[in-house]
Amino acid sequence: MEKRIYVDNAATTKTDSRVLEAMLPYFAEVYGNPSSIYAEGRAAKAAVETARAQVATAIGAEAGEIYFTGSGSEADNWAIRSAAKALKDKGNHIITTAVEHHAVLHTCQSLEKEGFEVTYLPVDAFGRVSVDAVKNAIKDTTILITVMFANNEIGTIMPIAEIGALAKEKGILFHTDAVQAIGMVPINVKEMHIDMLSLTGHKFHGPKGSGALYVRKGVKLTSFITGGAQEKNRRAGTENVAGIVGLGKAIELATEDIPKKAAYLTKLRDTYIQKMLDTVPYAQLNGHPEERLPGNANISFSFIEGEGLLLFLDMKGISASSGSACTSGSLDPSHVLLAIGRKHEEAHGSLRVSFDTENTLEDVDTIVTAVAEIVERLRSMSPLYETFLKEQK
Amino acid sequence: MYSEKVMDHFSNPRNVGEIEDANAVGEVGNPQCGDIMKIYMKINEETNIIEDVKFKTFGCGAAIATSSMATELVKGKSVDEAMQMTNKAVVEALDGLPPVKLHCSVLAEEAVQSAIFNYYENRGMTPPEGLKCSGCCGSCHHHHHEEEE
Known part of the structure; x- marks a missing residue:
C-alpha cells in the first residue's frame, strides 16, 4: 500500500506488534478451553488471569474486579443495565450527559421505555458537564450516575474525580465510559471513586473484540449472558483467550x-x-x-x-x-x-x-x-x- | 461504498458554478439537513431548450455527484423533457447509490423541478401541473417521491 497518514486513532488503532506476538500462541499452541481441568485448559486459564491482573493494575483495581467483555459498548450496556436491575427497588432515576457515546445514550433511552427516568445533563460550550449540575440533578430516587471520562468526538475530559467524590458522598453508584481515556490520561479507580468503568482494547493498540468492565468489590453485578460459569457466572461463553491476552498486554504497554x-x-x-x-x-x-x-x-x-x-x-x-x-x-x-x-x-x-x-x-x-x-x-x-x-x- | 461513476462525478463534478443571467434558478434542501442544491439554468425562451445549466451544492459526496449528473441529464434538453427526469434516472446514470443516499437523488430531481418552476414564474406564467417542488422541503426527514431500490 502507498504511504498513508492514519489519523483516526479514536476510531481504532493498529495492533501493536508486541501485542500480536503475545496473542499468537493462544490460537494454535495454547488452544485449551480455560474451563477445562487438564493442562491445555489450565494454561489458557492462567493466561486469562494474567491479563485480568494486567488490566487491574493499569487502573488501580484488583484482579477480582475485572470482567472481560467483547467490546466497550457491551461493557457500557452491562454496567448500566445491571445497575438499573439491581437497584430498581431503591429508585428509578439515572443521571447522564447529553454527549455520551451511543452505547450509553441508547441504553438509557431503552431503560426509559422500561419505566426508568433519565436526566441528560447539558454541557458547556467546551463539552464539559459541571459537577454542580450533577449535584443539583440528584434526587432521592437516583440510583446511578454515568458520565464518560473523555468524549470520543471532541476529546473533552470530564471532571471525573470530582463527580466520583460527589457520588461517593451521596452514596450513588458511579459508572464511567473510559473507552477513549485509557492510556491517554492516568486513571485510578480507587482515588477517583469510580464504581464501574468500561474500556476496550482496540483503542490502545490491542485487538478488536476485547473489552472489560471494572466493577468495584461490593457492587452487585447481575448476569449479562447466562449459560456458563465464566466470569464468575456473570457472562457465559468461552473466553476469547487470545483477545484477552492481547488486551492485557496492550493496556500494560499503553499505561507504562x-x-x-x-x-x-x-x-x-x-x-x-x-x-x-x-x-x-x-x-x-x-x-x-x-x-x-x-x-x-x-x-x-x-x-x-x-x-x-x-x-x-x-x-x-x-x-x-x-x-x-x-x-x-x-x-x-x-x-x-x-x-x-x-x-x-x-x-x-x-x-x-x-x-x-x-x-x-x-x-x-x-x-x-x-x-x-x-x-x-x-x-x-x-x-x-x-x-x-x-x-x- | 460509492460506485466509480459516483466517485468520478464527485471528484470531477460537471457544470459547477453560477450563471449570471440565468432565467431559472432553483434551490432545495436546507443547511440543517446537511444538503442544499442550487441549480441555475439559461433557457431559450423561444425553443424552451435548456442551453446552459450550472449548480452549487452543499452536501456529501452523493449530493455533489447527483447534482453533477442531474445537470448533465438536462443540459440541451427541452423543459418538458427535463421535467420528466426522475431521481431514479439520476441513480441509474450513476450506477446506483447506497440506500441511505437515495434522498440525494430526490433532492437533485427537486432542484431541477424547482428551477423550471421558477422559469415559469419569472415569465408570469402558471407552472405546469405535476411539477413536484417549488423550493419546499422544510424537514430533513420528509422526502417526497423517494423511490426505494
Missing part, C-alpha cells in the same frame, strides 16, 4: 509511560490546531482547548459538508473522521457538536483527527495543506459560501 506519550501527542495536536486555524478561515475548534485528550483535534469548517472532505482526504492518502450526518448513516449531525452549541451546518462540516505516536509534525503539515486545499475547493461549490460572500459585500 502516559506523561511522555501525552506530551508528544499534545505537541502534535496543538501544532495542528494552531496551523489549521491560522491557515483556513471560518474554522473553529470544537471542545476544550486544554482539558482534552492529547491526540484529539476536532475542527468545524463553515459552509462545507464533512463527507466530501473525508473522501478527498482519502484520495490524498489521509484517513480521518467527521461528525457529519452523511458519514453516520443518519440524517442528523453529531449530537455532541449540537450539544456544545454548534449550528447544524457547522456540525456537518467537522473534521476529527486523532493522532498516535507514529504520527509526526511532518504529517501535521501534510494534513493542514491538504485540508486547506479541499476546504477551498468544496467552498467554491457551496451555495452557503456564495450567499455568505454576497452578504459580506
